[in-house]
Amino acid sequence: MTEKTVPDRPDDLAATHPDSMDPPRLLIIGCGYLGVRVGRQARAAGWSVAATSRRRLSSIADEGFEPVRFDWNDSRDLSTISQVIESHAINRVLISVSYDRNSSVDRFASQVDGLSRLLGAIRAVPGHASGHSPDVCYISTTGVYHQTGGMWVDERSPTHPNRDGGRAHLQAESKMRGCLGHSPWTILRLSGIYGPGRVPRAADVRAGRPIASPPEGHLNLIHVDDAASAVISAFSWTRRGKTMPENASADSPPRNRDCSERERLYVVSDDGPVVRRQFYEEIARQTGAADPVFVEPGENSGVRFRSETDKRIWNRRLKRDLLPKLRYPSYVEGLRDIL
Template sequence: MTHSILIFGCGYLGQRVAELMRGAGVQVHAVTRSSERAKEFAKAGISPIVADVTDPETLTNLPPADTVLFAVGYDRSSDPSIDEVYTGGVRNVLAALPEGTKRFIYISTTGVYGDADGEWIDEQTPPNPSRAGGVASLAAEKLILASPLADRAVILRLAGIYGPDRLPYLKQLTAGEPIEAPQQGHLNLIHVGDAARIVAALADPVRKVSGPAIYCVSDGHPVVRGNYYREAARLLGAPEPTFVAPPAESPRAARAAADKRVSNQRLLAEVAIELQFPTYREGLASIVAP
């Protein structure tokens, strides 16, 4: 019997998961708000569903699927609030899913932890979000943990995703222009390729999951922000980067104020997956390679 997955949020991460699952012979359904995007999915062999997680009336007649992946990102140009997308979206999807779902995978964020003054944090660290995205993600987690799918749920608290076409300040680095970002504090990162492989591994029906399972997903090698951009500049053959402080009320400043180092020891031990990009150095080299 063919395994199936239903993906909400088939974007930067979700589409890579879809490609891996299709390569493994899995039937892939993906939800999108865009009819044009739906046509692209169909051409790629993905069964498209046009719906909106913030509108319960569009979530009728969802196909049954063994695994459901909720990987919806927040579009700041859209009307719904981040709470409506993350928390409300999960609430609506949980209510709309047909019976038979064997696994529910939720893409959360390490933003649920807030500030740790540069100390190490892991799955045992009490969440204490300070930004709207972390607050909404934690609320969504709680909805899942209180749902009938809790014993089949996997919550993945992802660090910052980077990869092809997602290298911040590429233009400024190449041009030798100042970067509007702090030099201090740690970046916790996971390459999108490794993140997709982790999701695909946990979606495999052969793998036994005793839920609710919560994992911090990072490469486990936090890097000081300034050193990350210096390495990117070196690989690009660009000048040594210079920095200017971002506006105090900006999202960049808020992210920098929440300094922590994220451990991935539980992930490595229990999921037993070898990262292709174990540190930012390998990841950056793969992105800017000629």
């Protein structure tokens, strides 16, 4: 674990959580690109980590996490999760499950019904009714927003997604609210995650291949290490009262709000929404490649569908409560670190 991947927060993260008498014990449901980095940060902070996968158990063990085979579409696995939570006294659960397009289960049956089954298993653990249920963080997406025209959106903006991915996540969020009620939980709506090994179209830009994407419209991004830090910070919330600025704007002084309670919902995005052309031009600049050439994406291309929305994510609440200072505040710093 290199020093720069450790979040800028107090060294003893366990001491800041309401159940600080207990050591932090994290269970990651869906240990993929983000989950691995959350686990690494948690381990670096002294937490114990268990993580689930359907197939990648050996690589999870190599990370120093306890591997747990789990598929929320297989009802036989649900008792396993309840047993792991109980036997390991798990007090934090990250749900970060991506939809497998090669699965025989459709998106809504997996992402909504599968989540509902998992939440039922969490609720079935002894101690839930007495208020000792684990703190649950669900990874959602800013794809739930439908806005166009470069409109700024935040946690209060309406959500009418026009794609199945956004609709499924929005329904899953509703399941979180209905199933977990007043127990501790948080929803993080993440912008597009990028990081080492995951920079959209970088290879095409370097090779001088045309980019099949509209050059205009905004990209909202978050570096994977900052996204992981947001998860750790949400899990490290303190209920000791503190005063934070609320409703601050350039035209009026901020009012203060007692932030003794964590919000239920945060959008997680960096400080600088960027026009697509500028993002790819920055890749070219940093790698010494020629400026990219853009061509129309295919009629049924996912890029075309994603470009039908054009919004800019306002991360004020994230920076107020969870990450006052991002390690990679914009794509420029993030690409410089990666490329």
